[in-house]
Amino acid sequence: MADDLAEQIRAFVGDDPNVGEIRMFGGTCFTLNGNMMVGTLKHGALLVRVGEEQEPAALALPGARRMDLTGREMKGFIMVAPDKLDDRAIESWIAMASRFVGPMPPKTGSARQK
Incomplete structure (x- = not known):
């Protein structure tokens, strides 16, 4: 499932x-x-980094809830249920994450570039 979503x-x-x-x-x-x-x-x-400002709008979307992988919720991070992830939804979530992450200062050496 995760590999298909990654593709x-x-x-x-x-x-x-x-x-x-x-x-x-x-x-x-x-x-x-x-x-x-x-x-x-x-x-x-899908795990999406939306930031605290966009979080209320994100949580109002189908299948969304605050990230809680460790049993403790993390503000600004949203988990989206697999059954709510059609192509349109995935594209929309990526756009929302990009709006938050795009203005951040670049980090170096933290991810393998494609």
Whole structure:
């Protein structure tokens, strides 16, 4: 499941030289300029970094809930249920994450560039 979702994400981010990939949370984490943007989780959910400002709007979307992998919720990070991830939804989540992560200062050496 996570591998299929990663392939879908790759199709949307294309050949962007600012996007990298690292293994994380049992799936693949996609970074923008070295900053975590979206990722796949081993059970097929999408992990999205939206920031605290966009979080209320994100939580109102179908299948969304705050990230709680360790039993403790993390503000600004959203998990999206696999059954709510059609192509349109994935593209929309990537766009939301990009709006938050894009303005961040680049990190170096944190992700393998494609």
